[in-house]
Amino acid sequence: MIVRIIGTGLLGTSLGLALSGRHEIQLEDASPMTAALAQDLGAGLQASTDSPAPDLVIVATPPDVAATTVNSALVAFPHAIVTDVASVKEIVLAEVTGGRERYVGSHPMAGRERSGAIAADGDLFIGRPWVVVPHETSRPDAIDMVKRIAMEVGAFPMEMGAAAHDSAVARVSHVPQLMSSLVAATLVDAPPSSLDLAGQGLRDVTRIASSDPKLWATIIAGNPAFVADILCSIRSRLDSLIDGVKTMAEQNTHTGVASVARVISDGNIGVSRIPGKHGGAPVRYATVYVLVPDKPGELGRLFTETGQIGVNIEDLTLEHSAAQPVGRAALSVNPSQAKPLADGLEERGWTVASVEMEEN
Amino acid sequence: MIVRIIGTGLLGTSLGLALSGRHEIQLEDASPMTAALAQDLGAGLQASTDSPAPDLVIVATPPDVAATTVNSALVAFPHAIVTDVASVKEIVLAEVTGGRERYVGSHPMAGRERSGAIAADGDLFIGRPWVVVPHETSRPDAIDMVKRIAMEVGAFPMEMGAAAHDSAVARVSHVPQLMSSLVAATLVDAPPSSLDLAGQGLRDVTRIASSDPKLWATIIAGNPAFVADILCSIRSRLDSLIDGVKTMAEQNTHTGVASVARVISDGNIGVSRIPGKHGGAPVRYATVYVLVPDKPGELGRLFTETGQIGVNIEDLTLEHSAAQPVGRAALSVNPSQAKPLADGLEERGWTVASVEMEEN
Incomplete structure (x- = not known):
């Protein structure tokens, strides 16, 4: 499939990196330098006037020009499916004019603080929700194509209306x-x-x-x-x-x-009500708090020994406050594994500060 | 020194555990059962009418009865220094009457979500600020004694007025x-x-x-x-x-x-403006983001190999969102160590999602 990505900032370039092994990627940006950078990073090839017409156009411009860019793409490529990745969906949809049946909105929930192609990462979408936002006249094959792209980059497609999104x-x-x-x-x-x-x-x-x-x-x-x-x-x-x-x-x-x-x-x-790690209802975890001296190798030793005890750490935070010579690692585990973990760590000389059960 | 702890909940019992190797600890609570539990946990011995007069009284009752308890202690033990650990200081100070020169307020910044003796932990205060709150007529030896106790349990004493606190x-x-x-x-x-x-x-x-x-x-x-x-x-x-x-x-x-x-x-x-890990001005860290498959032993392997690379992890968070098969570990390191760490991890087969420099 030929995929044209318009706008090669963080999201566009990351999509190019994630999709380029699977599809022919055309890169386009208002700034040709930016598109060239994305090409150098391996996100695809810069589009030219000779490029064949794409099957899918992904608009990854700044949100304030997303609708205009979607409209241009619907006109320029009359057989292409067009989506955009702007983080708000109603204002884009409201401005889409001709060819609306070929348009489906998207919002991959994969933002980060940094922007630009140089921050791009083909793994950016792995495990993240990707909201697919069809409207009343979106063609079913257009919706399916956008969902497929979401899955190909490792995201989980979720269908929602624009207002609900x-x-x-x-x-x-x-x-x-x-x-x-x-x-x-x-x-x-x-x-x-x-x-x-x-x-x-x-x-x-x-x-x-x-x-x-x-x-x-x-x-x-x-x-x-x-x-x-x-x-x-x-x-x-x-x-x-x-x-x-x-x-x-x-x-x-x-x-x-x-x-x-x-x-x-x-x-x-x-x-x-915030879902737990694996979706669905909140998971009830136990947290084992362990004191960790602030010197190299101690976290490594902690995790090696946790592995030896045979316990899977579900989540983990290192807490500290000002001027502290010792950190406190909070290891979240399945409640049934809390006591074996705490006992095993103490046997190995660790100070287990406490074990807490999270109540939901 | 003889230390009487009045109120054997989380803080009182934790203090008893932290101080009992060093001082003679007397435990007192409005509920004798609670004091007995603290004794069973190793926090000291229950006080009786025969107990010798203490040199220091630490009031660790709920805050709404702290001032009354401080006043009773100042009367009952006319030679003792008296402090309290309530999390607000002006209302307690305002109600302290006779013997004010022997009273110094305290606030160890070591709360946690759980309460009660059973959650107590002698390491609770390690590395935490302990605010010492003298007033205009507090005796210098009283102030020094409270600061010494703070240091003995591993906390960092910080002097502040009640209103500033x-x-x-x-x-x-x-x-x-x-x-x-x-x-x-x-x-x-x-x-x-x-x-x-x-x-x-x-x-x-x-x-x-x-x-x-x-x-x-x-x-x-x-x-x-x-x-x-x-x-x-x-x-x-x-x-x-x-x-x-x-x-x-x-x-x-x-x-x-x-x-x-x-x-x-x-x-x-x-x-x-929030101070960094070791106090003072915010420290500038670099963060290396690494993808971690959600199965046992992977975090252990990550930290073992980080130790092999010779880099000290300053802080660490594991990020995930719903239904995610792969976690993203954020490893905060000294900026000079970010590239060696990222390179070393990639050589060992890890996917380094990105390296970010924190700007202050």
């Missing part, structure tokens, strides 16, 4: 980004000594606050209605919370306690 | 907890398919949203004024942000872009 990403991606940034913004004026008290919780909440402002302004601009709705629901809860906390402060009573408990408790319910 | 924890702990819960609460009504799109960002932002509502209501009740101030500053920024996003939605223009970019950009500045 945009609402979902507002909730699980766009609003969490903005809230993380709002929390981090409160640190701008913090006395330095207060930041020395920062623990793992603050670090987790604000990790994504280092994202690119220009990129995120463009993303939010493509999805303002759903984002505004969710932000307003947060503001309404925040208003109640502030009322409760101010009541505590001013009347020196505990009558505001319920408002705090309600927010935390609703948060408990919400976070428990 | 309460303001700091509002900012780096209490408000981030509430905001994480507010984000998680938006997931309560989310369609299940939207949650399938959840990535690592949402998981990080909402990790602490699984905390205990009752515990947190008590913590916030002890620090409402500082918490309300910071929540109000967030609401004011949120108001501007919502105005900007609504402008985008209603007028279908990009005039709201600046409000989004400003929030993200302020967040960039804030998050860059």
Whole structure:
């Protein structure tokens, strides 16, 4: 199959790398230098006026020119299926004109903080969801072709409508980004000594606050209605919370306690709905906390010995706080393996700080 | 030295475990059963009416009875130094009456989600900050004694005033907890398919949203004024942000872009102020992303081979999303070691997805 990729930034070039062993890839970019770079990286061959017509066009331009580029491609290649990979789908679909039956939207959930061809990676899509967004007149063979491409790069195709997609990403991606940034913004004026008290919780909440402002302004601009709705629901809860906390402060009573408990408790319910590692319902893990001296080879020894004990680590985090000579590794395992792991590690001289069962 | 620990929950029992090799520990709790459990765990011996008077009393009761307990101890043991470990300090200090010169507040930054003696751990304080909170009439030897105890359990004593402490924890702990819960609460009504799109960002932002509502209501009740101030500053920024996003939605223009970019950009500045692993200014790390097949022994092999390459891993996260057969390990290393590590791993057959330099 001949696949033309228009826009050879991070996603376009990564797609070229992932697909070039399987298909004939034509690369096109508003900047010929950028297309040449993608070619040098092995993502395919630069398209020319002599190139044969493609069977599939993947538009991987910045989102604000995606619809225009889709329309040009539908006209230029009247037999091709056309998709785009923009992170918002309703605004693109609304502007697609002629040949709509050959258009199917896409959103591979494989962003990263860096952009550009040089950051491209053929493995970028492995194991990630790839949302396929057909509309009422999309041809079935067009939908199938886009799903096939998703699977060929190792992603999991998921079919959703444009509005459902945009609402979902507002909730699980766009609003969490903005809230993380709002929390981090409160640190701008913090006395330095207060930041020395920062623990793992603050670090987790604000990790994504280092994202690119220009990129995120463009993303939010493509999805303002759903984002505004969710932000307003947060503001309404925040208003109640502030009322409760101010009541505590001013009347020196505990009558505001319920408002705090309600927010935390609703948060408990919400976070428990995030699917576990292998999809479906949240998996219940046990976590074994092990102290790890901060010197070379200790993590290696920990994992070698974990392997010897025969336990599979499902997830793993290394926690630390300021000025700490010892790290704390959190090893998530199947609950039945927690005790054998803890016992085995202690036999081998490790300090197991604790074993915790995650309750859902 | 004779140390009496009043309140044998998580912190009291952990302190007993950490100090019992070095001092004579007396254990006391409103529930004698709880004190007996702490004794069985090895945290010291239950206090009786015959017990000799202690040199130091550590009050580790729930925060709402800390001040009363401190006052009783100052009366009962007229020669003892008295400290408490409550997570807020102004309200305790305000209620301490006679013998104030023998009182010094404390806050070991070593909380965890679980509570109770059974979760206790003598290593709980290792490498954590321990805030020592003297007041204008605290005796110098009292301050020194509390700092010494902090160091004996492996913590790093940091001296701060009560108001500075309460303001700091509002900012780096209490408000981030509430905001994480507010984000998680938006997931309560989310369609299940939207949650399938959840990535690592949402998981990080909402990790602490699984905390205990009752515990947190008590913590916030002890620090409402500082918490309300910071929540109000967030609401004011949120108001501007919502105005900007609504402008985008209603007028279908990009005039709201600046409000989004400003929030993200302020967040960039804030998050860059969080100290790095070893205190002081943020350390610049490089991150090597490696694909790890989801089967036993693979992490062990990765770390063994990292050790063979001779590189020290500073921090490490395993990323995954729903239904993923392959994990992505993020290995943070000194920037000078990134390339040797990536090359060494590829020579040994690993897929290095990318190498990223963290910019501060």
